[in-house]
Amino acid sequence: MHSPEQTREQRFADLYDRAYTDVLRFVQRRAGPERAEDIVHEAFLITWRRFDDVPERADDARAWLFGTARNCLLNDQRGQVRRGALEVRLAATTSSSTDAEDDLISRRVDLAAAWRRLRPEDQEVLSLAIWEDLPSPQAGRVLGISSTAYRIRLHRARLSLRRQVETTTSSVQLTEIPATE
Template identity: 30%
Template sequence: MSDDETRLLRSLRDEHAAPLWRYVVHLTGDRALADDIVQETLLRAWRRPSVLDQSQSSARVWLFTVARNLVIDDRRSARHRHELTVETLPDTADADRIDALLESWLVAEALAALTEEHRTVLVHVYYGGRSIAETAAELDIPPGTVKSRLHYGLRALRLALQEKGVTG
């Protein structure tokens, strides 16, 4: 890498790293992940010298697009889908609740596989105990749409659970 390219890369980092980091923290809420994403984004810029030849605004757009795509890739990764965070660890395992806990995890994973619209309606009606009319009012959609999303959401949930080996 030439001295000019090194200067340009440093300039790119100095000008865009902090706003890029804030953007990724806004997307993820995770400061450590934001550090990793920004580092990977700048590494990709270093590997593509053509980015350095662009105008500052074009380079900024490129950097933010790459960072956003890295966040999306992280959210789609198996690590993210199967990783659960908790505030505190339980002291002892409760043998009577293990099956219920495993079932709730399966349902939570299956719900995560649904579209946001289906998941939202299912959560409002079944977990929130709301009626069709209450759900329609809260979500500002027609009651018929709530019924339709509920029907197709349950169907998709059943398929997602079957894919996870749950029968019945």
């Protein structure tokens, strides 16, 4: 029979093994690869310290970890803002693409531009649904709200993204009209 501390250590090790990759991806999508591992390690350190607060069920523990990682990420972002170190990265595209690739690239650029104009709260709600594939109850727990409130926010965020994409597409089409001489 294991001592309570050994059981705690084994439960933590099991949680780490099951959730580390998901939590790393969660943070990478929000912070980029250069900061993600540090933030995830901070989240797991907090998890170890507060392990008695972690839910027993694996899915609930995963959502709890996402919430902890999100808080660590927000703390990291506040620190970066204070230091003035926020950067925006743009992906380069090749000039040897086909019309279909050009259209796809154009749509991705439109979506990326629309995404940047979304409020951070809307980005977070959409990210939990799309990238983390969390059901409403767990996504609500990550944000500290009810599943109903989460679904309402998700609906509003989707509408907002749709409006932003339409605005981006309209403005791009206007700028593509050649000037008459």
